[in-house]
Amino acid sequence: xxxxxxxxxxxxxxxxxxxxxxxxxxxxxxxxxxxxxxxxxxxxxxxxxxxxxxxxxxxxxxxxxxxxxxxxxxxxxxxxxxxxxxxxxxxxxxxxxxxxxxxxxxxxxxxxxxxxxxxxxxxxxxxxxxxxxxxxxxxxxxxxxxxxxxxxxxxxxxxxxxxxxxxxxxxxxxxxxxxxxxxxxxxxxxxxxxxxxxxxxxxxxxxxxxxxxxxxxxxxxxxxxxxxxxxxxxxxxxxxxxxxxxxxxxxxxxxxxxxxxxxxxxxxxxxxxxxxxxxx
Amino acid sequence: xxxxxxxxxxxxxxxxxxxxxxxxxxxxxxxxxxxxxxxxxxxxxxxxxxxxxxxxxxxxxxxxxxxxxxxxxxxxxxxxxxxxxxxxxxxxxxxxxxxxxxxxxxxxxxxxxxxxxxxxxxxxxxxxxxxxxxxxxxxxxxxxxxxxxxxxxxxxxxxxxxxxxxxxxxxxxxxxxxxxxxxxxxxxxxxxxxxxxxxxxxxxxxxxxxxxxxxxxxxxxxxxxxxxxxxxxxxxxxxxxxxxxxxxxxxx
Numbered sequence: 001x002x003x004x005x006x007x008x009x010x011x012x013x014x015x016x017x018x019x020x021x022x023x024x025x026x027x028x029x030x031x032x033x034x035x036x037x038x039x040x041x042x043x044x045x046x047x048x049x050x051x052x053x054x055x056x057x058x059x060x061x062x063x064x065x066x067x068x069x070x071x072x073x074x075x076x077x078x079x080x081x082x083x084x085x086x087x088x089x090x091x092x093x094x095x096x097x098x099x100x101x102x103x104x105x106x107x108x109x110x111x112x113x114x115x116x117x118x119x120x121x122x123x124x125x126x127x128x129x130x131x132x133x134x135x136x137x138x139x140x141x142x143x144x145x146x147x148x149x150x151x152x153x154x155x156x157x158x159x160x161x162x163x164x165x166x167x168x169x170x171x172x173x174x175x176x177x178x179x180x181x182x183x184x185x186x187x188x189x190x191x192x193x194x195x196x197x198x199x200x201x202x203x204x205x206x207x208x209x210x211x212x213x214x215x216x217x218x219x220x221x222x223x224x225x226x227x228x229x230x231x232x233x234x235x236x237x238x239x240x241x242x243x244x245x246x247x248x249x250x251x252x253x254x255x256x257x258x259x260x261x262x263x264x265x266x267x268x269x270x271x272x273x274x275x276x277x278x279x280x
Numbered sequence: 281x282x283x284x285x286x287x288x289x290x291x292x293x294x295x296x297x298x299x300x301x302x303x304x305x306x307x308x309x310x311x312x313x314x315x316x317x318x319x320x321x322x323x324x325x326x327x328x329x330x331x332x333x334x335x336x337x338x339x340x341x342x343x344x345x346x347x348x349x350x351x352x353x354x355x356x357x358x359x360x361x362x363x364x365x366x367x368x369x370x371x372x373x374x375x376x377x378x379x380x381x382x383x384x385x386x387x388x389x390x391x392x393x394x395x396x397x398x399x400x401x402x403x404x405x406x407x408x409x410x411x412x413x414x415x416x417x418x419x420x421x422x423x424x425x426x427x428x429x430x431x432x433x434x435x436x437x438x439x440x441x442x443x444x445x446x447x448x449x450x451x452x453x454x455x456x457x458x459x460x461x462x463x464x465x466x467x468x469x470x471x472x473x474x475x476x477x478x479x480x481x482x483x484x485x486x487x488x489x490x491x492x493x494x495x496x497x498x499x500x501x502x503x504x505x506x507x508x509x510x511x512x513x514x515x516x517x518x519x520x521x522x523x524x525x526x527x528x529x530x531x532x
Contacts, residue, residue, distance in 0.1 A: 166441075172392075
């Protein structure tokens with residue numbers, strides 16, 4: 001009887017905590033919605049920055065965010081998944097491998113501004129990429145790499161050994177086994193981890209300001225070498241203005257950023273379900 | 281008859297633990313050889329040395345030699361991938377890939393570059409499924425998931441998958457231990473059919489099964505090969521007291 005009461009108490013507690021977390025998120029969205037919803041319009045989405053709040057738009061920052069995140073994914077996903085495959089399937093259990101492992105876990109916890117400093121020194125200066133989309137995306141790729149590697153390894157490890165054995169027993173090579181059997185089974189996990197990592201990157205401000213992404217750009221990025229800005233930086237810029245009109249713009253831009261994030265997370269869930277259905 | 285498989289002084293180690301002691305045995309072609317013995321006696325470990333499946337377990341080591349058709353499969357430079365195509369394996373727990381029935385059977389052909397044209401591939405898949413006595417049950421749903429099949433059907437699919445690459449030897453590691461009596465009977469009938477074309481080695485826990493399906497039986501105990509002879513001799517008139525105690529159910 002006591003066990004059951006405890007069980008019940010724990011259930012109620014867990015529910016309360018969940019409500020608290022949801023309430024915080026709900027309050028945030030409601031607050032931003034109240035401030036910014038009225039400002040949302042087609043003109044706002046497709047407009048460029050202006051000194052007059054009511055004329056300002058976010059087209060440059062929205063396209064900048066999307067462009068940067070696509071390039072980040074193109075850089076980080078192949079490298080991250082490849083590294084994870086090597087560590088999980090090919091790497092030996094040597095001391096060096098263990099040191100690398102611990103370091104990757106540590107890198108995942110390094111503050112993002114440190115990556116910004118690295119990006120400034122390495123990509124902007126040493127590799128002379130300047131304050132370009134490519135430099136920003138490279139910096140963000142470094143930032144999300146550890147997370148992608150860790151989640152991919154987790155997904156690979158969850159593939160039942162019997163599938164690998166079955167493949168080897170038919171005379172498949174290691175690469176064939178990984179490519180045809182292990183990766184498809186691990187794909188939902190890899191996709192989920194990757195998209196969650198990218199949704200973190202799309203909200204990053206500090207490393208991009210560090211590498212010198214501009215806070216006022218009057219054009220949409222038109223190539224890898226183009227200067228750029230992203231939504232979080234634009235929001236940061238508007239919030240620090242004294243005029244109330246820009247506060248409203250910031251709230252509206254936050255709504256757009258949230259929508260972008262939720263879309264990405266929804267895509268993660270959709271892709272995961274689709275893959276799982278295909279496997280069943 | 282020349283033996284198909286010949287092990288010579290084979291020992292096997294999991295790290296520091298010695299799992300097999302100096303096994304020497306000759307396995308004849310087109311017969312069914314059963315490995316029996318209590319859990320942990322090394323019969324599965326020995327089976328897995330015959331297609332070097334133990335290679336994928338880190339920290340293991342083999343001593344001694346195994347010859348297949350007079351070529352040592354542990355000599356340096358052996359192509360393990362090619363070896364495993366010649367020596368097929370069916371596992372205790374059926375492990376179909378999470379793909380369609382067709383793709384399960386076609387996989388071995390594709391990875392070994394044996395797929396040929398589309399119709400050749402389809403022909404080989406059908407032939408393999410027929411050999412495994414599964415064709416009639418699945419011919420209308422070849423492109424549905426293999427995971428929707430029953431346990432017994434999944435195991436026969438794994439047999440079809442192994443047969444598709446035309447191995448010479450088929451290793452079966454307790455292939456019926458997770459199946460009900462009817463599914464077990466079907467697997468046993470299948471083994472009887474398949475020995476016409478293949479050399480079959482089957483590990484089993486079930487002594488009646490060994491007596492029913494095999495021509496030769498090897499009795500393992502604590503990592504040693506205690507006795508190896510014709511199955512009727514092992515079960516009716518064994519030379520070793522230990523074998524007699526085991527087959528009459530006094531331990532194990």
